Amino acid sequence: MTAICFFAFFIFGFTDNLKGPTLPPMLAELDIDYGTGGNIFFGEYLGFVIATLITGLLADRFGLKIVMVLAGVFLALGVGGYSSLNTAPCLPPRSL
Secondary structure, eight states: OHHHHHHHHHHHHHHHHHHHHHHHHHHHHOOHHHHHHHHHHHHHHHHHHHHHHHHHHHHHHHHHHHHHHHHHHHHHHHHHHHHHSSSTTTSOOOOO
8 A cells, every 4th residue: 555655646746747847848839828828737736626525535435545546547647648649639729
C-alpha cells in the first residue's frame, strides 16, 4: 500500500509541475491568451476537487487499495495521453 501511495503522489506531483513550463507553448500553438489558459487550468483544478470528493466515497464503498490503484492507473493514462498529443483539437475555438 505504501508503494501504491508513493506512486500516486509521485505521478500527481509530476503532472502538477508540468503546467507551468507547458503553458507558453500551449498558448502559442493554440493562439489563445493567458485568460483562456487560466480557464483551462481552473477546469483542471475543479476536476481535481470533484475527484477528491468522489474518491472518498468510492474508498468507503470499494476499499482504499482498489481506489488507489485505479487512481494511479487513470493518472498514468492521462499523462500518457497528454504527452502523446501535439495539439488540442478538443478545445473550443477562440471565437466562442
